[in-house]
Amino acid sequence: xxxxxxxxxxxxxxxxxxxxxxxxxxxxxxxxxxxxxxxxxxxxxxxxxxxxxxxxxxxxxxxxxxxxxxxxxxxxxxxxxxxxx
Amino acid sequence: xxxxxxxxxxxxxxxxxxxxxxxxxxxxxxxxxxxxxxxxxxxxxxxxxxxxxxxxxxxxxxxxxxxxxxxxxxxxxxxxxxxxxxxxxxxxxxxxxxxxxxxxxxxxxxxxxxxxxxxxxxxxxxxxxxxxxxxxxxxxxxxxxxxxxxxxxxxxxxxxxxxxxxxxxxxxxxxxxxxxxxxxxxxxxxxxxxxxxxxxxxxxxxxxxxxxxxxxxxxxxxxxxxxxxxxxxx
Numbered sequence: 001x002x003x004x005x006x007x008x009x010x011x012x013x014x015x016x017x018x019x020x021x022x023x024x025x026x027x028x029x030x031x032x033x034x035x036x037x038x039x040x041x042x043x044x045x046x047x048x049x050x051x052x053x054x055x056x057x058x059x060x061x062x063x064x065x066x067x068x069x070x071x072x073x074x075x076x077x078x079x080x081x082x083x084x085x
Numbered sequence: 086x087x088x089x090x091x092x093x094x095x096x097x098x099x100x101x102x103x104x105x106x107x108x109x110x111x112x113x114x115x116x117x118x119x120x121x122x123x124x125x126x127x128x129x130x131x132x133x134x135x136x137x138x139x140x141x142x143x144x145x146x147x148x149x150x151x152x153x154x155x156x157x158x159x160x161x162x163x164x165x166x167x168x169x170x171x172x173x174x175x176x177x178x179x180x181x182x183x184x185x186x187x188x189x190x191x192x193x194x195x196x197x198x199x200x201x202x203x204x205x206x207x208x209x210x211x212x213x214x215x216x217x218x219x220x221x222x223x224x225x226x227x228x229x230x231x232x233x234x235x236x237x238x239x240x241x242x243x244x245x246x247x248x249x250x251x252x253x254x255x256x257x258x259x260x261x262x263x264x265x266x267x268x269x270x271x272x273x274x275x276x277x278x279x280x281x282x283x284x285x286x287x288x289x290x291x292x293x294x295x296x297x298x299x300x301x302x303x304x305x306x307x308x309x310x311x312x313x314x315x316x317x318x319x
Contacts, residue, residue, distance in 0.1 A: 018301060032195040
């Protein structure tokens with residue numbers, strides 16, 4: 001049985017987070033701030049209410065979040081990101 | 086217990102400044118300020134900054150491609166390289182068009198990256214489903230297994246599933262049924278479904294959200310906890 005086939009997971013996808021959440025557009029608008037705050041150890045969930053809930057209910061936005069978080073986390077050496085080249 | 090979980094209005098997080106330029110950016114870090122100075126300047130300095138930004142966006146798009154490469158065994162490496170470059174090209178246009186809207190709420194590079202990641206992810210999701218018929222019928226009910234659960238949990242989930250199926254049949258509109266079955270049960274990516282239905286990710290998510298709310302209301306009316314199992318556990 002895969003993780004997706006677990007009945008509790010399937011029910012979770014069908015019923016969603018069930019708490020107030022932002023929409024996909026707001027999620028995209030706020031995603032960079034949320035990621036930078038989270039990587040800095042700040043309380044990103046308090047700063048952007050409803051975003052964590054949206055990420056729990058929207059697999060595509062969740063994937064976008066995880067990609068941005070992992071990409072930025074890998075930038076810690078700053079290599080190649082200077083505006084001055 | 087509330088069953089209505091609204092999509093928060095945009096003002097719930099902060100005033101909507103995405104549609105208007107931001108004249109002041111008090112929190113801007115020095116690196117982000119330098120990016121803006123060069124990109125909003127003129128001449129050869131701007132051209133060089135645009136070239137560096139494009140390289141940054143190609144790197145982000147390639148990062149997304151590398152994450153999904155295993156799910157696209159039929160696609161050649163050169164085609165994926167082309168896809169990353171096309172995604173970076175479109176992301177560059179988006180970033181340059183929105184420079185005046187950058188709020189300085191994050192580092193400039195984090196803000197720019199998200200455009201390239203989104204462009205690449207949408208292309209890759211569509212590529213993975215290219216030529217495939219979308220499963221819009223609830224065939225996945227049969228694949229959900231409860232064999233690993235204890236008998237009481239199994240019985241509870243079976244009852245919940247039966248109720249949810251009934252709720253989908255009785256309470257949802259045909260459009261809501263199609264959307265929730267495709268997205269939540271059959272795992273169709275929302276960008277792919279939006280493309281095939283000629284709508285947007287946001288519009289489809291609103292439909293999914295409304296359908297979920299109706300199902301929760303239905304479950305509560307039947308005397309069941311409308312929270313999903315993961316919520317109950319937390």
